[in-house]
Amino acid sequence: MRRKVVEQRARVTNALEALRHQIGLALGAARNAHSDAEDALTKLRLEQLVLSVGLDRAENDPKLAEHRGDPAMTAVRAWLENVRSRFYADWADGPGQLRDLVASAAPGPAGRPGGEWLGRLGTSEGMRPPELWRIGEATVDGSSVGRTPGTTLSFDVAVPLLDESHLSITSAPKTRPTVDALVEGLLMRVLSTFTPGAVKVHLWDVGQLTAVLPNFYALSRTSAVTVHDPTRLVDLLDELAGHIRRIHTHTMQAGYPSLRAMREATGKRVEPWRIAVLYGNGEDLAPEHLRDLKRVATGALAAGISLILVDVPTVLGGSVETISLLDDRRAVTSMTGSGVEVRLDPALPAGQVAGAAARIADAIVTRQGGPRSFADLLPTEFGQESSARELRTPVGFHEGEPVEVVIGDATPHALIGGPSGSGKTNFLYALLGGLAARYSPDELALYLLDFKEGVSFAGLAPGKKDESWLPHARLVGVNVNTDREFGLALLRFLSDEMRRRSAAAKEFEVTNIAELRDADPNGHWPRIVAVIDEFQYLFAERDSVTAMATSLLEDLARRGRSQGIHLILASQDIAGIDAFWGKPAVFEQCTLRIAMPKARRVLAESNQAAVAAPRWHAVVNHESGVAHGNQLAHIPDASAKNTFPVLQRQLWQRYATHGRPRLFDGAVAPRLDESTAFAALEPGTDRPRALVGQSIEVTDNAHGVEMASTPGRNLAVMGSSTAEALSVLDAATRSLARQYPAGAVEFVLGCAVDTCLGEVRALADDLAALGHKAGVATAGEIPSLVTEHTERLSEPDSDRFLVLYGVDAVLPALERKEPGKPSALEHLRTLLKQGPAKGLHVLGWWRGVARLKDTLGFGGTEEIGAWVALDVQGSELAAFCAGQVVQWSPRAGRALFFDRGTHASPEVTIPFHRPEVTDA
Template identity: 90%
Template sequence: MGRKVVEQRARVTHALEALRHRIGLALGAAGNAHSDAEHELTKLRLEQLVLSVGLDRAGTDSALAEYRGDPAMAAVLSWLESVRSRFYADWADGPDELRRLVASAAPGPAGRPPSEWLGKLGTEDGPASPGLWRIGEASVDGASVGRTPGTTLSFDVAVPLLDESHLSITSVPKTRATVDALVENLLMRVLSTFAPGAVKVHLWDVGQLTAVLPNFYALSRTSAVTVHDPTRLVDLLDELAGHIRRIHTQTMQAGYASLRALREATGKRVEPWRIAVLYGNGEDLAPEHLRDLKRVASGALAAGISLVLVDVPTVLGGSVETISLLDDRRAVTSMTGAGVEVRLDSPLPGGQVANAAARIAEAIVTRQGGPRSFADLLPTEFGQECSARELRTPVGFHEGEPVDVVIGDATPHALIGGPSGSGKTNFLYALLGGLAARYSPDELALYLLDFKEGVSFAGLAPGKKDESWLPHARLVGVNVNTDREFGLALLRFLSDEMRRRSAAAKEFEVTNIAELREADPNGHWPRIVAVIDEFQYLFAERDSVTAMATSLLEDLARRGRSQGIHLILASQDIAGIDAFWGKPAVFEQCTLRIAMPKARRVLAESNQAAVSAPRWHAVVNHESGVAHGNQLAHIPDASGKNTFPVLQRQLWQRYASHGRPRLFDGAVAPRLDELTAFTALAPGSSRPRALVGLSIEVADNAHGVELPAAPGRNLAVLGSSTAEALSVLDAATRSLARQHAPGTAEFVLGCAVDRCLDDVRALGDDLAALGHKAPVVPASELPALIAERAAQLSEADGECYLVLYGVDAVLPALEHKEPGRPSGLDHLRALLKQGPVKGLHVLGWWRGVARLKDTLGFGGTEDIGAWVALDVQGSELAAFCAGQVVHWAPRAGRALFFDRSTHASPEVTVPFHRPEADHA
């Protein structure tokens, strides 16, 4: 037992000794590895230090003084020397190759001596830019590259900039003049390469309010150079960020990843390059500014923006090259490495730079062409564009370049705002003119409505002085400030058209207007643009018109885009439209915003661009009013005399066959004899229709009462307005007369109002001239006439219309009753109740609702199948409107019409103008 214990202990002791040995070996190896790692780390740190100051200066640079006796330093220096020797041994042709490379990548002003280009205007206007821009030259000893020792071999040094890289410059004390010369050299090379206006420079200096690169002063008076407030770096960064977002949206929609790719694909420059030079002071920027700067830097190159940072300590995202000054002539760059000193180019002669800048500035002004005219907005050939995908036209100019308005799927609807006198109407003419000149009436249909008391669009319809019209216009409505119903009618029409197009799209199994036009090439599917000027009048009251208009407008705003229906809503002031601010869908869909000078609440709340916009300008924004979408445009005079009318006549001569637009002028009473609904009437109708007024709708229709042989088919005109009562009865009678052959109908004109007798007799004469029997019965004979006709009812044969003027004037006589005999009022009631079935219809005028009720008696309202209310309050009409509440306040030149056989609720009608009134 004891022996086993001893043997077991021996085995344990042996195992422990083996373990200690192995641990010792491991610790030794770890120590050696740690020592080797520390030695390697020291070598790497020393290597980094040497490379940062340059191999040639390592022996004298103060930063390396403490390491000169360190064996590791000797090893590092020896190794780097061997690497450089091997590199240059294989690089014997390196300097010459670099010189050829720079010459190829930096042609013209980008790399040539200033004497060859300074003061000359650039001509390059294409999509590409030089890959490199010269800043100086460097040299190496010939021995290091396998050449004759003592021979100096020099080569050009250039850095990338536009589309390629940002640039970070670090100075040393007393080198500000060198930095300015370096920046000025680069900028002048860029500005002298491209056509004037192709490059925009932004200058920001934390230490200077102005006088940043003073030789560029002449350019600062143009958009080529902008000097920014040193205390407002945020403004510059916001501007650059907004530009990046706008360019990103445009390029992505076009299917490209960057502005450079878009330029290369299209073969033309669509945006100027931008260079932002930021002078710091070596101190860190505020955290929020630094964050915004890095965000800008990450997307800037893709948007054509290059940053040049001077003494701004930060690490930018994306491609960045560095230039670190050693003194007032020498620098090292990331392009050549820390081991190669670059001798910076000498400063450009200040006077020559100032003169060159002045020449470029003058060329920019000349290139812009000064104020542009309306003619400059128009294409060389009319009607050449297709609207299948979108509508596009320039509306103005910014620095000589056209500013487009685009209406399509991305920007389906527009909101235009500006106070009185700000040029809103002129902008609308510029927009309409540009669109009409580019798209034929088969591509574009316009519906134009002006609510204010004016005739902004009246000239677009044929008039007395000018017979021409804008062929694209299908509807022109003016002076409709009191006719909110007309705006509602337009929205209903557009809603019906949207449903029609949607049904067609379903039939062809497509989803939008572009696909529908492709699937149905023989169909007529133009894009529709509805312009509603002073649209806020639609929502002026808290009533059913406002509620319905809001609902329709919201639906059109949401769904109209896919069916090619676009809204342009214009207003002087939209601040008080309560109905809309509760319906954000409409404004959200109005992604195109046009703000005239001093306009409020059109752009985004934080976007104050319109406040500072000069006269005759507009802020065009396709990004829902967000600041980065701003484009300032000078709008030419499009509404002056002999401007738009010249274009309209040219278009009219070209497209007159497309037909004239419907003109609705709320300030002018319509003429019956000019109405298609009247001129189309002819004898032979089994259901004669008495026209009473013009209906307020998009189509040129009239309100009318059908008078078949059926109970209740009588017409009552209610109110004390003599002129309008005469108009309604005159139109009703004349329209009925056109539907009967001469001698087949009788018109009995009973006048109880003496002052109307002449007008009634004139009507009777006209009816007689048409071959109709039309006796005129004065007030004294009316009771007898009514009694006679009532007695003949059972024997009635043929059509008879009893037209009574001022029935209430003879009520006392009609109410007289002799014992045992019916009164005249009983006879009249009998005619109203039984006459229509026998072919006798009463068309009567009562000067008050109560008087009509007295005439009809209890339960007699059913005998009046239709009525026209003039100066009568809606609250009085419930009894004649199936008990429903009638919202109606009388207004001049308008009436309320209701026919219980066809209407669910009363509708506003416009009484016709009577020619006799012109001679009254």
Template identity: 85%
Template sequence: MRRKVVQQRARVTNALEALRHQIGLALGAARNAHRAAEDELARLRLEQLVVSVGLENAATDPQVAEHRNDPALASVLSWLENVKSSFYADWADGPERLRQLVASAAPGPAGRPPGEWLGRLGTFDGTKPPELWRIGSATVDGTSIGRPSTTLTFDVAVPLLDESHLSITSVPKSRATVDALVENLLMRVLSTFTPGAVRVHLWDVGQLTAILPNFYALSRTSAVTVHDPTRLVDLLDELAGHIRRIHAHTLQAGYPSLPAMRRATGKRVEPWRIAVLYGNGEDLAPEHLRDLKRVASGALAAGISLILVDVPTVLGGSVETISLLDDRRAITSMTGPDVVVDLDPPLPAGQVASAASRLAEAIVTRQGGPRSFFDLLPTEFGQECSARELRAPVGFHEGEPVEVVIGDTTPHALIGGPSGSGKTNFLYALLGSLTARYSPDELALYLLDFKEGVSFAGLAPGKKDESWLPHARLIGVNVNTDREFGLALLRFLSDEMRRRSAAAKEFEVTNIAELREQDPDGHWPRIVAVIDEFQYLFAERDSVTAMATALLEDLARRGRSQGIHLILASQDIAGIEAFWGKPAVFEQCTLRIAMPKARRVLAEANQAAVAAPRWHAVINHESGVAHGNQLAHIPDASAKNTFPALQRQLWQQYATHGRPRLFDGAVAPRLSESTAFGTLAPGTDRPRALVGQSIEVADNAHGIELPTAPGRNLAVLGSSRTEALSVLDAAARSLARQFEAGTAEFLLGCAVDTCLDEVDALANLLAEHGHKAAVVTAAELPALFADLAERMSHSDGRTFVMLYGVDAVLPALEHKELGKPSGLDHLRTLLKQGPSKGVHVLGWWRGVARLKDTLGFNGTEDIGAWVALDVQGSELAPFCAGQVVHWSPRPGRALFFDRGTHASPEVTIPFHRPEADDV
């Protein structure tokens, strides 16, 4: 036991000794490190001291003398001498290197003497501008670098454009020097690039005009714009709007900035902009300072450089400074405070003015005068893809094309302009530019014109020109009285939006671009619906307005993601009561196009349209806010043989695409040209009697099915002879196409003598097609009804009784012999029981009251469908399940209701009878 205790104590003692040894080593290392740190600190302090007094003065300086016995001083002095010698050896070639640097980074006018470029037009149109721009030179005394009795001069240049902003601070009585400095920089920039590639904005808090007067000639072009000194906010808003527009454009294209986009694509898509702001040394208003800093932070990425003169502020981002010492010298942040820069002398005023005039003339010449419509078109048709957006130039501003962009960020457009302002011409320019760039597989057009005209009629095949615009799916003209057709278009677009939305859900995507990627075999073109004079849709306070408003709001909100875009055009939108308090549609119309003198299209404070010259338009992608304005000259696209020439080329290139449907509200449709009529054929047990053209996007017709079921009779109501004949004529002809010869019988009872010729002509036509057809006079009608009532129980075919003005023989039908049913009784029996036996009545009554007299009490159910002509809606309630009918008669239109298929009556268009042309 004792032995174990001794061993344990020995182990503890050994461990403590080892610990003390390690602690001793650590403390020794710490002391050494501390001593080394103190020596290093002392050395650094000596270095700092020697540098502060100067290496040449160190030998005599009393502070340095205090450390004369310090061993570290000798090593410090030796090291600094070596550094100085090395620096002098390197700096001996420094000025030459700087000259070479400026020569390479500031080529041509950016760095060369004015005599070599002043007055000559620039030729540079690349994507990366010079990095530096010369402002003067600096001289270094050779004695300070070991070269006594020599001076070394080097060029001084500052970055601008994509590289940096510039802040200039003046001294008293140096305004002329500042102007010369700014003028030198701007003239170098303007003389480097092709005319029009740079735009300069000038603002001076102290001057209304006379800012850099040598540039006056350029102020009549977009190259130089002088801004109101009291409206700095306007300039900052304009720059901010430009930054937002460029940012959205570059991000959508997949680039972080405009310079990056230029370098990647090799194209200059926007001019460079320089904004020169002259202050007075006083702080800007807080709101202006805030806006200026916001602009400065994003300006370089949008191709904007700021030159601030005596504007005290600290800008974010890259900023270089020039601080004047007197009227000829300055120091810069590029060279440091110890190097004084001798600024270049002012450019000769006369030569600057002459160069500005020549540049202005070149810009005007470059515009080439008014461009033609064909300048809007690409060299090759149909090469663009609409998956992400639609983009097309519609006009020109100083030779540069101005584009309209329709996509997710600007989904819908609002176009306004009074009569004669060029609105229709703009629409043609837009349609031409779009259709030339995108194939019919990429773009589908639905065109509707509510005013009394044929703006879009030429886009459909006509008698003189068989070509059509292959992108157009629907063309509606003269529909000012057919508001229902506008509603039908909105319903169609709403249905298409739901179809696309369902497909997007199936493929688990959120927009049309992603759907096209996931479903490459699907057909998903972008749809553009143009509705000219769209305010007619909301002309009355009725159900059409209510439904159109709801559909339009839904399409405006959700259509963008499904590639459905609206272009709404109007002469004046001030009186659209349907949208009062419902701004959803206008808020979604972020693309605004204002023709000269247009009202309420742009933002309320934006008066650009008031001053716009004729044949121009203000294009604004920022919901009409002033900073988004782009003025464009719109070439003449509606001149004779202009758009038709393009249309014929497109028609020939896309010959496989079908013709559009043309709906002309001023022309009655023809039964023989109706799609519904052409598809009728024998072999059906539910024959369909067509009564008129339906007002729909598709080419459909209204009709009543006539199976062997109760109530399957048709009543035509009203006194309009022409339209009544048309409805019955279409019904008889369409029924005749659905039966083999000899299997249908047509009995035409004419109670109105003035209709006998038309009835005889119809009977002959039916007979020519092999059907039994007989004309029954008014006197023979009572006997006809009695005969039909007696033999319909054993009828083995189909019999159609066509009655013309049957109410004219009501007195004769009401005559009743004792113990025998009257002719009216037989007619009522025929209406009630006939359809079940294959006998149907299609009759014309010249008044609703007369039909009621014919049917008697509770007889309305025997009329399964009716067509109302010149009858007020209030009279039709008994035949429409008691619902209120909103209908006022209008020429060439009727109201159709089939209680078996319709929830409410629908407007129909009676077909044109060819025989009517000969009457």
């Protein structure tokens, strides 16, 4: 037992000794590794110091003075010299290869001496810009590459810029002229490579207000060079950030990761390059500016923006090359390494630079071609574009390049603003002309409404002097400033069309108009553009029209885009539209903003571009009015005589099969004989309709009263306006006569107003000429006339219409009563109550609401199934429409119509024009 214990203890002791030995070995290895690591770190730090000052200058550099006797320094220098000698030995033809590389990567002005190109205009469109841009040359000792000792070999030095890299320049004391020459040379090489206008330069200097690269100032009269306020770096950074957001959105929507990729894939340069030169003073920027600058630098290259920072201490995101000046001639660069000194190219001759800048500026102005014409907006072939995905057309030019308006899913609706005389109407013509020329009427349908007192769109419908019309137009409404109901009717029509398209999309299991057109190629699904000029009139009153219009417009703005329905709202000033307070959806959906000179509240509040916009220009912004979306465009004269009409006639001749648009002119009374509803009437109908006026609808329709054999089918006209009362009764009578065969109906016209007797007799003559029985009774004959027809109610007879003019004028006579007999007034009440069921209907005119009530007696309002109110206040009409509040104020040429059998509330109607008897 004891023996086992001793053996067990021995094994434990041996194991512990073995463990101690292993731990000792591990600790020793760790100490050795730690020592080796410290030695390696020391060598790395020394290597970094040597490389930062250059191997050739390390012996005398004060930064390395304390390490001169250090064996590690000796080892590091020996190792670096060995590496360099091996490198140069292996690369004996390095300088020659560098020269060839720069020659191929920096062709033309990018790498050649200034005398070969300075003052000549660039010709490159920039599909593939040079990869490098020359800044100077460097030399190496020939002995290091196997050449004769004492000889030197030189090679060109260039840096990447456009699409490739940013550039950070650090100056040395008293080297500002050298820095300016370096920056000026780079910029002039870039500007001289590409066609004028392809590059835009932004200059900002924290220490100077105006004298930033003064040789370029000739370019500042164009957009090629912009000098920014030294106290407002934030404005420049915001502008650059805005460009980046806009360009990234555009390229990503097109399926490309960068502007460069898009340019190479499509073969078109859609955006200019931008170079922003920022001169600092060696001090740190404010934290918020530094944050914004880094954010800009990160996304700038993909958006075609390069930064050149001078004495701005920061570490930028993205690719950055550096140039550090040693003195006024020498520098080191990240392209060549700190061990190679670069001799910077001498400054270009100032006078030649200024002259070259002036030539480029002149070329940019010439490229603009002065004011471009409306014809320049039009394509060479009409109707070749598809609207399935979007609508797109140029509306103007900026420095010779077209500025486009895009209407689609991303920018579904537009808001146009500008004071009177700012060119808003001309812009609309330029827009409509461009769209109509590019898209056929099967691709685009236009609904045009002008609320101001004028005829801006009237020429787009057939006229007396020009029979042509714009084939794309389905509706043209002018002079509707007092007919807000017509604007409401248009919104209702568009809302109904939106629901129709939505139902079709649901049926085909698609979500938008483009998919619906693919799924239903035989359907008719054009994009609809509704233009409402001076749309603020639609919301001028706080009434039911405003409430309904606001609701409909908001719904259309939200949901119309997916169904291909787009709104263009134009106004002088939207500030006072109270209806949209608290309901910003309409304006939020109007991501396309067009601001004419001096326009207010159209662009974002901080965007003042419209204030400085010159005449005949517009600020086009697809980014909801934010400043980075601004595009200034000169708008050609599209509204001059023989300009738009020429295009319209060409389109009319091309698309002759498309029907004419509906023209609604609020200043012109419609004619009964030109009414579509009147023309559609024909004999033999079971339910004849008495037309009373034109309805305010998108389609050409008329208000009418069905004269069925049911109680209350009588018509009352109320008001003192003689001309309009005659018009209503004339239209009602003539339209009824049109629906009966000759001799199948009897008209009895009772005129109690002597001044109207001539018109009434003329109507009777016309009825008789149609083969109908028609008679005229004067004021004194009306009581007996009423009594006679009451007595005939029990007799089977043909349909009869008793048309009474100025009934209230004979009320005393009607009320006169003989003993034991009912009065004529009682007979009239009997006719109103029992007549419709017996085929007799009364159409009467009372010159006041109270007089009509007196005629009807207590409870008699039920016998008036339909009425037309002329110069009568709405508050007087409640008894005739089930007690509801009627919002109506009389206005010239308009009346209020209500048919209790079909209407929930009264509607505005337009009495037809009635030619005077003398006109016949």
